[in-house]
Amino acid sequence: MSGKTWNDLGIQEALIKELVKNGINEPTSVQAETIPAMLAGHDVSARSQTGTGKTLAFLLPLLQHINTESGAIQAVILSPTQELAMQIVRVAQTYAEPIGVRVQQLIGGAAMKRQVEKLKLHPQLVIGTPGRMNELLKNRKLKLSDVRHVVIDEADQVFQLGSTKEVEAVLFSMGKERQTAFFSATYPDIMSRFEGRWMRGTQRIQLTPEHRVSQTIENYYVISDKRDKTDTARRLIRLLNPSSALLFLNDTNGIANWESKLSYEGFNVEMLYGDSDKQRRAATLERFRDGRCQLLLATDVAARGLDIEGLPLVLQLDPAVDADHYVHRAGRTGRMGRSGTVITIVTPHELFIMEKFRKQLGVDLKERAMYRGELLSEEELREATRPKMERLAREEARAGNRSKPSAERPGKPSGEQGSKSAQASVSAKPATSGRGEETAPRSRATAPARGEETAPRSRASSGAAASQAPKKPARAKDKPEAKPAKSKAVRKREAKDKGAPKWLKEKRQSTSNPE
Known part of the structure; x- marks a missing residue:
């Protein structure tokens, strides 16, 4: 808040009562800076972060400038979007009614015929988008020559969206002796060019530029x-x-x-x-x-x-x-x-x-990172996962101790018992979490690599195993002796006998082998 009161800024009593009724007891910083300048008739270019009350900062002085006895349009507010225009309309109607000011919205997307009918009610403040106002001007349904006050809300976006020619056509249709105000949360470089084109003796108001995003x-x-x-x-x-x-x-x-x-x-x-x-x-x-x-x-x-x-x-x-x-x-x-x-x-x-x-x-x-239903910083995440990491480290240490040979571990039996303990450590399974996931990697000693079981043992152990293993008797018919090669005449005779009757084979055999 600014520390000033609405009376200090020169706001009418009827408007102050409506402000207090809506729970707005004190003006914000942007309101305290811009309202006196606008009430004095100066051109204003105000830059303030969003959510600081810019709407009332330009709306209250506009309403006080309007002559309720005249039926002409005296003030115009331009907005980049339909939603923002309707939002301003709702606020304007709240504070315009107590002082007798008529407000009309002129936005795209609505029926133009209905808007033309409402213009016959002689509104003194119109709020809308540049496209629809330019369309009404071309059809000669809107007269802005009596306008003496114009405000462009979110000015940087108004000049960037759509055609700048539409905005300029609306501004050209107004009288030259007018007050112009730009309001926005940002100030791109192009804004200085539009200020020089449409303003005179501009009062620039920039609040908390080092904190363009609210500190809350x-x-x-x-x-x-x-x-x-x-x-x-x-x-x-x-x-x-x-x-x-x-x-x-x-x-x-x-x-x-x-x-x-x-x-x-x-x-x-x-x-x-x-x-x-x-x-x-x-x-x-x-x-x-x-x-x-x-x-x-x-x-x-x-x-x-x-x-x-x-x-x-x-x-x-x-x-x-x-x-x-x-x-x-x-x-x-x-x-x-x-x-x-x-x-x-x-x-x-x-x-x-x-x-x-x-x-x-x-x-x-x-x-931030999500972990177990919380949004944690890097330090908080590290602290939350520390017990798990320490547990994993202990598991790895125990696995490493189990994998050491019996000779390297004092107090452990050697010989047959040592070999049994070594075999037990080899067959030990890794620790798992509740979901069956391994919580610590196996060591090379505890999990033999592929092919490790076929590696040769030490000579002593292999010799003992060889002496204890029974020998298999050699089988005589495992490898039959090679048959002698047949002569050419024998092979020829066998070829002739193939398919011959038995008596013929015996006759040929007796003839070839006489006693």
């Missing part, structure tokens, strides 16, 4: 292989069990795949991305805010500037593309001094991104 947020990262990210996200959500969590992706192409996988795991999950229609996006946000949906998958554009009260967890399934995007993602939690947690799932090849954010943002990004 815990920032962690978890290392996981790319193929295991789904399982890692599931385990993290089960472990932390948040009431709600905002999950960020860099690419909309994979958002449906993530939604189906998390739904299959039993989570109540919804999607929020720029291509979905207005009604579906509004219904999704409503369910998420009410707690009917636990997980919300979103891209940077869709979730830009979203204010979800009491959001405890932001889970980045993909690391942010740069430091500014990390600031905006982290700003969805820990708003207005509340605590929050931001966890990024990174692959080993993406670790350098965490180091880059740590240096650029001054954020204490810490590595």
Whole structure:
């Protein structure tokens, strides 16, 4: 808080009563710095981390500048997304009603015909997206020549998204004598060019630039292989069990795949991305805010500037593309001094991104690992696993002692008993855990290598074994003697006798062998 009161800033009594009614008793630092400058009519470029109350910082002075007697549009607020525009509309309606200011939303995705009909009610403050306002201007359904105050919220994103020509067309349609204000959590280099083009005598307000991410947020990262990210996200959500969590992706192409996988795991999950229609996006946000949906998958554009009260967890399934995007993602939690947690799932090849954010943002990004239902630091993990490591070391030491020869171990019997103990140590099984996994590797002595059993024993033992083993008697017919070679005449006669009748064979034999 700033230490100042709403009266010190020059806020009307009717607005102060509404602020107190909503539990906002003191202005924040960004409100204390910007409200007096805007009430004085200066052009303002304010940079402050998300969740510090920037909406009221520009909304309260705008409402006080409006002449309720006039039916012309006197103030315009531009927003990069439909969700952020509707969020500003809800806040504006709360504080505009007590002082009689009429508010109208002009956003894409809604029926243009209905918006044109509501413009006939002569709103004095319009809030919307540049695309829809530019469309209404082209159709000559919107007149902004009487506008004297314009605010661009999340200005860096407004000028980056879509066509800059649409934003410039809206600004050109307003009167030259106007007050212009840019509000954003980040300040890219391109912003200075737009300030020089659209502002005069700009008052730059930069609060806590060294702490662009709220100090009430815990920032962690978890290392996981790319193929295991789904399982890692599931385990993290089960472990932390948040009431709600905002999950960020860099690419909309994979958002449906993530939604189906998390739904299959039993989570109540919804999607929020720029291509979905207005009604579906509004219904999704409503369910998420009410707690009917636990997980919300979103891209940077869709979730830009979203204010979800009491959001405890932001889970980045993909690391942010740069430091500014990390600031905006982290700003969805820990708003207005509340605590929050931001966890990024990174692959080993993406670790350098965490180091880059740590240096650029001054954020204490810490590595965490899941172990037995807890999210532990490296030191805590080492301490938690120390008993197990010591037990493994003792097992290895005992296995090594058992593998030593009997001669090297004093007090142990030698001879036959020693050989039996050695055989017992060889056949001993390694220690196993409860799941049957080996907790200590076998030593070479306790587990003989392949082929070791066929190795020759010592001469003494082999000689004794040879003397005790009975000799097998030699078999006479094991190897029959070689038959003498037959002569050519015998082989010829046998060839003739082959297939001849018995009497003919005997006749031939008696003829060839006379007595």
